[in-house]
Amino acid sequence: MLAEIRQLRRLLNRLIVPRSLFWRSLLIIVVPLLILQIILTFVFYNRHWDTVTRWLAFGVAGEVAMLAEMIENAPDATERQALIEHASRNTDLTITLVPGGRLEDAVAAADINPNVGHIDNKILESFAERLHYPFAVDLETEDPDRATVFVQIAPGLLEVVVARKRLTSTTAWLLFSWMVGGSVVLSAISIYFLRLQVRPIRQLAKAADSFGKGRDVGDFRLRGAAEIRQAAHAFNLMRHRILRHISQRTEMLAAVSHDLRTPLTRMKLELELMGTGDDPVLAGLKQDVEEMSKLVEVYLDFARGEGRESVEPTDLGPILESMRQRAERSGATLEIMLDRPIVMPLRPTAFHRCLSNLVDNACRYGRWIGISVRQKEDMVEIAVEDDGPGIPEAWREKVLEPFVRLDEKAGEGTGLGLTIARDVVLAHGGDLKLSRSRKGGLKAILRMPG
Structure with missing residues (x-):
């Protein structure tokens, strides 16, 4: 009850x-x-x-x-x-x-x-x-x-x-007319001043939403009531702190990249000069150095995220076609389901990396890949599915975390592919979910603002 x-x-x-x-x-x-x-x-x-x-x-x-x-x-x-x-x-x-x-x-x-x-x-x-x-x-x-x-x-x-x-x-109707007329005038004045107060709140919400999707909108101009100005000032401070953190992280990663790549390159050169021959020790060292180089590159891609790439209107068609070529090089068949051309605000390089990780993961475990794109109001839904063994439901959230792998198949993997893909989607203001595909494999669903 x-x-x-x-x-x-x-x-x-x-x-x-x-x-x-x-x-x-x-x-x-x-x-x-x-x-x-x-x-x-x-x-x-x-x-x-x-x-x-x-x-x-x-x-x-x-x-x-x-x-x-x-x-x-x-x-x-x-x-x-x-x-x-x-x-x-x-x-x-x-x-x-x-x-x-x-x-x-x-x-x-x-x-x-x-x-x-x-x-x-x-x-x-x-x-x-x-x-x-x-x-x-x-x-x-x-x-x-x-x-x-x-x-x-x-x-x-x-x-x-x-x-x-x-x-x-x-005079009763005269009094009634004055009452109604006065109410209408007062209501109109109230609506005018309410719009003046609500407009900065809407603009602040729009600026916060755009910044959350990775689109820098600059400092928000302070306007409206004192409380709204206080919230806008807090938003500007938060924006500066986030941008400063990203800048410091990028500079640190550039230094890390330089410090790690230099000795690895020198080690590769020295191993090449020593020659491999039939020495299994040198061959193992050479393989270890190669794996370390790939691991460093993948880790830097994950930590760097989107870098300083700007958002621009991007046509999905060419990106999807490049994914078809990528799959064919790996011996898989990729089917694209796109009803009409869709142009959406993206960081092209970062989004290309996101889809590449998903397609490479599908190629590693399956022979058929399907990419379908649907637009629902102001959101675009991109589904990448395969015919592989899939991922158990209990593990679908766990595998999105860094360095998590279900098995050791395709040993060059690092467990960062899905993590980088979700990081890119989140930076665009979207979300990535995993489910079961229509052919029993894995289905990755990207929902991003259009």
Whole structure:
């Protein structure tokens, strides 16, 4: 039960709470504003507007009741007309007396709708409270600014036309428009300033992502709030430290390369001058020196990584064709599955070394190699598979570590081929995984940003 509740809560969070900082910040501003608008609207419509409407309509209903009573008590028609003219001059009511008129006929002729809204119902309640004569109120006349009150009295039917503003407040929609308009303006200003604050965060994330993929973007310009500037400053310091570390490592490896290659070259030359003949000792020494030279070269390739090579748009087609030629020289068949030309940002030499290591490893253990390339949105997936014996699932992560070998087949191996390949892929911002191929061998899957 608790697990279901947690799952439902996570689902609601995904559906309701936005993922981006911009929309979350906007919600922090907009939601309280909407709540305030709802509260104000509720208070105004159900309290203030109802009260104002009640007292306005109550006053008009009192005037109509007093007028109806005076006209009904007038001794003759002349007196009644004098009262009507006097009331019309001193009020803004338009008063008409229809002798012998009937309320039912007036209601039928005016086609008064009995279903009225909340505010109109408050008006009718006020008239019913003050006016003790049979009456009807037409609130939907042809003139929207007017309303007509029909009152049945003894001399006939009294028709009173009153301005709508005397029955209810007409400034409610003006207040509502100001509320909505003000909210829209404030929201627009909030969105503008939020974009100014979120933009540096997005740019910093983009710079960090590019730098993580091996693309140097230079120092990030400090902008935005103090916290964002602090994060940008930390990013710049981290970038300088990483670049300094890479530079120091490259310089150290250049010195190591020089120090190791020089004595090895001298040893090779001396062994050649001594000649081999049938001396098994010299032959063994010569083989050991050759293996040491290869080991030093492979190790330096692994430690050096991509060096200072820059990223540039590279067509995969020529690189894959060179892999076909490489496999054919080793006596293997390489099949390329590439639907269309793909150009992606690469360090060509480093990526060529990565694929070479994978193809050489496949040639060492199999006779068929397949390379398939698929593009999925902003990622490119490259699969290199063979028909060899493969690698047990328990060892697939272990063999990616340096100097790890499953057996001693092809003794010139050093256990760094897959490690160098993964190092190159990671430096491009991708990942390398091992699995089982469709022919039972090893399948290396490279997922890299396109």
